[in-house]
Amino acid sequence: MNTVSPTIPIAPAGGTKSAAFEYLTTKKDELCGWARKFSLFPYPFVTACCAMEFMSVSSSPYDTDRFGAALPRFSPRQSDLLMVVGTVTHKQAPILLKVYEQMCEPKWVMAFGVCATSGGFYQNYAAVAGIDRIIPVDVYVPGCPPRPETVIDGIMQLQDKIARQKHAIITKDF
Amino acid sequence: MSAAIFDSIRSQFGSLAADSTVSHGTLVLPIEPDALMGLAQTLKGTFRFDMLLDVTAIDWPARQPRFDVVWHFYSTTHKVRVRVRTQVGESDPMVASLTPLYGSAAFLERECHEMYGIRFTGNKDLRPILLYEGFVGYPLRKDYPKLGEQPLVNYREGFDIADRTGN
Amino acid sequence: MDMKIPNPIRPAFDTPQRDDTVIVNIGPSHPATHGTIQIIAELDGEKILRTDVHCGYLHRGFEKECEDHTWHNLIPYVDRLNYCSALINDFAYCDAVEQLMGVEITPRTKYLRTLLAEYSRLADHLTCIAATLMELGAMTAFLYLVMIRDYIYEHIADLTGARVTYSYGRIGGLARDLPDGWLKRLEDILVQYEEFIGRVHGLMDRNRIFIDRTRDVGVLTTADAIDLGFTGPILRSTGVPRDLRKDTPYLAYAELDFEVPVGIKGDNYDRYYVRMREMDESVHMIRQLIDMLPAGPINVDDRRCTLPPKPLVYNEIESLINHFKLIMDGPRVPAGEIYVAHEGANGELGFFLVSDGTGTPYKVHVRSPSFVHMGGASRMLDGYQLADLIPTFGSINMIGGECDR
Numbered sequence: 004m005n006t007v008s009p010t011i012p013i014a015p016a017g018g019t020k021s022a023a024f025e026y027l028t029t030k031k032d033e034l035c036g037w038a039r040k041f042s043l044f045p046y047p048f049v050t051a052c053c054a055m056e057f058m059s060v061s062s063s064p065y066d067t068d069r070f071g072a073a074l075p076r077f078s079p080r081q082s083d084l085l086m087v088v089g090t091v092t093h094k095q096a097p098i099l100l101k102v103y104e105q106m107c108e109p110k111w112v113m114a115f116g117v118c119a120t121s122g123g124f125y126q127n128y129a130a131v132a133g134i135d136r137i138i139p140v141d142v143y144v145p146g147c148p149p150r151p152e153t154v155i156d157g158i159m160q161l162q163d164k165i166a167r168q169k170h171a172i173i174t175k176d177f
Numbered sequence: 178m179s180a181a182i183f184d185s186i187r188s189q190f191g192s193l194a195a196d197s198t199v200s201h202g203t204l205v206l207p208i209e210p211d212a213l214m215g216l217a218q219t220l221k222g223t224f225r226f227d228m229l230l231d232v233t234a235i236d237w238p239a240r241q242p243r244f245d246v247v248w249h250f251y252s253t254t255h256k257v258r259v260r261v262r263t264q265v266g267e268s269d270p271m272v273a274s275l276t277p278l279y280g281s282a283a284f285l286e287r288e289c290h291e292m293y294g295i296r297f298t299g300n301k302d303l304r305p306i307l308l309y310e311g312f313v314g315y316p317l318r319k320d321y322p323k324l325g326e327q328p329l330v331n332y333r334e335g336f337d338i339a340d341r342t343g344n
Numbered sequence: 345m346d347m348k349i350p351n352p353i354r355p356a357f358d359t360p361q362r363d364d365t366v367i368v369n370i371g372p373s374h375p376a377t378h379g380t381i382q383i384i385a386e387l388d389g390e391k392i393l394r395t396d397v398h399c400g401y402l403h404r405g406f407e408k409e410c411e412d413h414t415w416h417n418l419i420p421y422v423d424r425l426n427y428c429s430a431l432i433n434d435f436a437y438c439d440a441v442e443q444l445m446g447v448e449i450t451p452r453t454k455y456l457r458t459l460l461a462e463y464s465r466l467a468d469h470l471t472c473i474a475a476t477l478m479e480l481g482a483m484t485a486f487l488y489l490v491m492i493r494d495y496i497y498e499h500i501a502d503l504t505g506a507r508v509t510y511s512y513g514r515i516g517g518l519a520r521d522l523p524d525g526w527l528k529r530l531e532d533i534l535v536q537y538e539e540f541i542g543r544v545h546g547l548m549d550r551n552r553i554f555i556d557r558t559r560d561v562g563v564l565t566t567a568d569a570i571d572l573g574f575t576g577p578i579l580r581s582t583g584v585p586r587d588l589r590k591d592t593p594y595l596a597y598a599e600l601d602f603e604v605p606v607g608i609k610g611d612n613y614d615r616y617y618v619r620m621r622e623m624d625e626s627v628h629m630i631r632q633l634i635d636m637l638p639a640g641p642i643n644v645d646d647r648r649c650t651l652p653p654k655p656l657v658y659n660e661i662e663s664l665i666n667h668f669k670l671i672m673d674g675p676r677v678p679a680g681e682i683y684v685a686h687e688g689a690n691g692e693l694g695f696f697l698v699s700d701g702t703g704t705p706y707k708v709h710v711r712s713p714s715f716v717h718m719g720g721a722s723r724m725l726d727g728y729q730l731a732d733l734i735p736t737f738g739s740i741n742m743i744g745g746e747c748d749r
Contacts, residue, residue, distance in 0.1 A: 049379040050402055051745055052427035055471065055508045059497065062490040077375050089379065094309040094352045095401045096330040098373050101349050124420065127405035128316055128325045129308075136336045148508050201443055201682045227570050230685075231711040235698055247696070249683055249711070253570060253584070256591040260683060281573030284719035292407075302356065307400035307748055309352035316408055323408050329350050 028177055035170035039083070039109065040162035043072040046082035048102060051089030053116035056148040065151035070158050079105040084161070085138075090118035091131045103138045109170065111141045111161060116148050123147060179257045186224055186259065190216060203249075205260045210246075213263060214273045217250075221278055226250040226259060229279035232286055234293040238319045242266035246295055248275070265295065274299035292317040355384045356396040365393060372401045376479045376734045380744040381718070383725070383733070390729045395722045399715065402744040410708040414674025415441055415515060418708065423509040425710060426746040429468035429689045431460045431500075434513030439594065440684035440695040441515045445677050447649055452640040453517045458596040459633040460500075460512075461686075462626040463530075466537070467496050468689035468741075469619045469626075476616065476738030477548065480557055485547050488540045495533050502526060515675055516650045517643030527634055534627050541623065548616075558612035562724040562736035565610060572720030576691025576713055577622060578740065581607035581614040588687035599636070600629050615739040649675040674703025683711075690714055690741055714740075714747035 045067075047057055060067055067073050076082035079102045091099055103112070114134055117123040120143045122132030134140060141164060144157035171177055183204045187197050193216060194206035208216060220226040230249040237243060248261045265272060274297035275282040286297040287306040294315040297303065305312060309329060314321050326338060360367055365388045372382040380401040386393045406425070410418055422437040423430040435457045442449060449457075470493045478486035497507040502523060504510040512519050548554050564574070566582040579586055585604045589597040605621035607614025643650045647666055656663035679701040685694035694711030717740050724736050 047375070048373055049375075051379070051404075052424055052509055054379060055427060058471075058474075058490055059494055059507075062487055062494070064494070075375075090402060090404055092401060092403055093326065093328055093330075094403065095372065095380070096328065097349045097352055098401070100330050102373055125404045125409065127323050127408050128321070128327070129403050129405035129408075131328070136332045137330055139333070150507065200680070201684075203683055228573055228575075230573065230692065231683075231694060231696065231709070233696060233709045235681075235707050249694070249696070251692075253586050258683065258685075279573070280568075280571045280723075281716050281719055284715060285573075288715070304354055304356075305400070306398075307403040309400070310354050311350070311352075316405070319411075321408075323405075323412060329352060 031172070031177075032168070032170050033166070035172055036166040036168060039170065040165040041071040043070070043084045043111075043158075043161075044074060044076045044082040045072055045084040045086045045113075046077065046079055046102070046106070047075050047086050047088055048099060049088045050091065050095060051116075051118065053088045053118070053148040056146075056151060056154065057086070057088045057115065060151040060154045065155060067155070067158065070155070070162065072158055079103075080107065082106060083109060084111050084113060086113045086115050087119040087134050088115040090116075090123065090125060091134050091137070092129050093131060094129075096131055096137055099134065100137055111165065112138055113157060113161060114140045114143045115154065115157075117145050118147075119143075120145055179255070182224070182252075182255050182257055186220075189219065189223070200260075203258045203260050205262065207262050210263045210265055210272050213248075213261070213275075216261060217248075217275055217278055220250055220259065224252065225254045226252045228253060229275060229281050229285070230258070232275075232282065232289050234289050234295050234317075236293060236317065236319050244270055244293060244295060246272055246289070270294055271296045271298055273297070276300050291315070294318070352401075353382065353398050355398075357384075357386065357394070360386060361393065362388075364388065370733070372398070377737060378475065378742055378744060380748065381737075381742060383737075385725075385730070385733070387730060390731070392725055392728055392730060392733065395725045397718055397721050397725075399718050399742075399744075399747050402748040404745075404749070406710065406749040407708060410705050412704070414703045415677060415705060416670070416674055418705070419513060420509070420511045423511055424745050425712065425749065426468070426688055426690065426693070426714075426743045427509055428471045428743055429464035430509045431464040431512060432468075432686060432688050433693065434510065435461055435595070436684065436686035436688070436693050437695050438513040438515050439686065440682055440697050441675075441677060442649075443684055444680060444682045444697055444699060445515070445648060445675070447516050447644055447646050449517060450641050450644050451638050453642055453644075455596050455633055455637050456518065456522070456642070457513070458600070459630055459637070461595065462629045462633070463496065463500070465689045466623055466626045466630075467493055469623045470496075472689075472738070472741040473544075473616060473619055476735060477544075479734050479738055480554065482548065482554070485544045488544055492533070492537050492540050495536065499526070499529055499533055502529070514643065514650075516646055517641075521642050527637075530630070530634065534630065537623075537627060541620070545620070555613065557732075558616060558735050558739075560609065560611050561728055561732045562612045562615075562739065563610050564720075564724055568720070568723055569610070572723060573716040574691065574720055575716075576688065577615055577618045578717065579691070580604065581618045582610035583608060588685060588692060592685075594686060596633070596636070600632055602629050612735045612739045669703075676701065676703050677705075685711065688713060688746075690717070690743065690746065693746075710746075710749055712746040712749060714742045714744075715749075718742060718747055 114120045119134050142161045193212045197206045228251040235245040242264045250259045290303045291305045370383040371377040382398040384396040422433045425433045470489045474486045474489035501507045504512040587604045602625045652663040657667045677699040681698045683696045685692045691713030696709040698707040700706040
């Protein structure tokens with residue numbers, strides 16, 4: 004146990020924390036998770052046929068606006084959800100990596116469609132067999148192309164994931 | 178009416194395209210590679226074949242010469258199509274470029290070049306169009322493996338090119 | 345990260361012509377270039393001096409895949425070429441294989457394929473116009489058009505099982521026949537389509553801003569269009585009534601009464617209006633076809649390509665072997681080659697098939713209209729403003745799957 008109890012709750016180097024500290028960080032994570040999950044700014048990295056379903060899911064009657072994920076931001080600096088919609092080929096892979104690196108933390112990646120998940124049925128020299136070979140992926144939405152309901156399910160699962168995450172906003176660690 | 182125009186084309190090019198046939202409604206003119214430019218100029222000028230539809234190649238690895246290069250022309254006035262084909266070998270796959278006659282030849286020849294390695298003399302811009310800089314090989318040749326990937330971006334930890342097995 | 349990310353292309357020019365011009369890169373991840381086109385433009389202020397169009401970012405190796413699958417197994421790949429109007433690709437490919445095999449489809453299939461091809465063309469033009477209008481800022485028109493497109497998708501899903509890419513064509517016929525009530529719902533959708541299109545016409549046709557942004561922008565002359573290989577609505581917008589459905593009729597088009605709309609100037613406004621009129625003509629054709637649809641079987645009774653009926657497969661050894669061979673080896677197509685072109689939503693969609701006599705193709709080459717149009721895109725972009733690139737590019741209707749295959 005620490006001999007000094009600080010007036011401002013900062014995590015001490017030993018790793019043991021007080022109950023009040025734990026309670027505050029949990030509530031902080033819940034609050035940030037709630038705010039972040041309902042205000043997703045997608046960057047639609049659109050390449051192929053899944054774009055048709057992306058257009059459908061953004062419009063009525065499926066509407067991603069209900070989830071707060073309606074407004075696409077076409078600049079990676081301003082967005083936090085990278086939706087890779089469609090096949091990524093080896094020619095496109097450097098572009099995908101560049102866009103991913105230009106995004107600021109926190110950022111999440113959704114692999115929309117089976118080509119982004121695993122390459123789909125394009126198993127040849129040209130297509131990357133799944134974008135997780137290049138960038139880390141948070142949620143995989145399968146389908147060729149996925150029905151809008153599947154995409155919405157994927158967004159909801161991503162929202163659950165964001166809600167459960169730890170959100171480091173005060174310092175680098177918490 | 179297409180028979181009439183085909184007959185007049187065949188009589189015009191009697192010696193150049195001796196084995197011409199009509200296959201599924203298209204006139205097929207097999208020629209020597211050198212005869213291409215003259216034939217195309219006559220097709221465009223005299224017979225009003227004003228649109229070059231397509232340029233592609235077929236790879237027959239067991240045969241000498243190895244490649245068939247195939248052009249499709251369309252006439253918006255006569256509404257018929259003509260297929261011109263020639264054979265080139267693997268050691269020197271060169272044909273004349275149709276870019277002086279048809280604007281559409283530029284992109285079509287670039288694609289045929291990068292996929293099969295056919296060189297089109299006279300086309301100054303044969304950069305890869307569907308493939309990327311640094312891609313080695315000609316993918317649509319029969320000896321190029323289907324899974325022959327050449328990634329531009331290094332894969333993350335745990336992924337390896339060698340883990341792609343069959344289909 | 346200090347890993348250097350390689351550049352996949354080599355630009356045609358990388359030094360500006362003058363001191364006061366600048367070279368910018370547009371795409372390939374860009375909302376208005378429909379995802380996969382990179383345009384390197386040299387600008388003098390806002391005016392585009394020259395462009396270098398790079399496609400190929402969606403090259404998925406369709407032709408290489410074809411050499412590994414049977415003629416039947418290719419149908420899902422063919423769908424994903426022009427994915428906005430997937431049924432047209434299906435039917436064009438199946439038509440090419442059927443002609444090479446010498447198989448004649450049944451009358452019901454002929455009319456049904458024509459009807460569904462026009463229905464798909466409707467979906468494609470809706471998507472093209474919706475995307476172009478949205479990029480110009482007309483969100484309301486986009487939402488109206490996508491609403492109708494969604495009805496069409498759900499309706500085709502009732503028939504084929506999928507919303508966007510269907511794999512519905514079969515060599516020798518179709519996958520399944522129409523369910524009950526499908527034609528009634530079709531009538532309802534066409535009525536709703538007319539109401540929504542009336543609204544879009546009211547919003548856009550005489551809209552000052554729309555006219556200013558699209559009239560005399562991206563002008564293409566007829567001579568340039570034919571030289572550069574343009575076909576489809578773009579060629580028709582220059583004033584030339586060239587349409588494969590009228591010039592070299594296939595399927596049931598010879599028996600239908602329809603017009604071929606043409607433009608006057610070849611600019612963006614004409615391309616928008618030609619597509620709007622083509623949609624109306626498609627609806628007119630669909631209505632005629634609903635009345636002309638004969639009863640009868642969907643698949644031709646030819647054991648070379650059609651699977652035998654299941655009761656026979658389970659009871660007779662010949663049908664069992666026939667079924668097995670068709671699935672495992674594919675339908676045997678006699679050696680030879682053929683080029684068949686249908687009028688796709690973008691223009692002449694051609695399939696050049698080379699067969700070596702087995703159930704697997706030797707070569708399948710697609711003459712894709714979008715790819716050829718990208719070759720001519722520079723002619724339509726040079727000399728106009730940077731902001732004009734958006735409507736011009738949208739009106740070309742470049743579909744990545746078709747352009748890059």
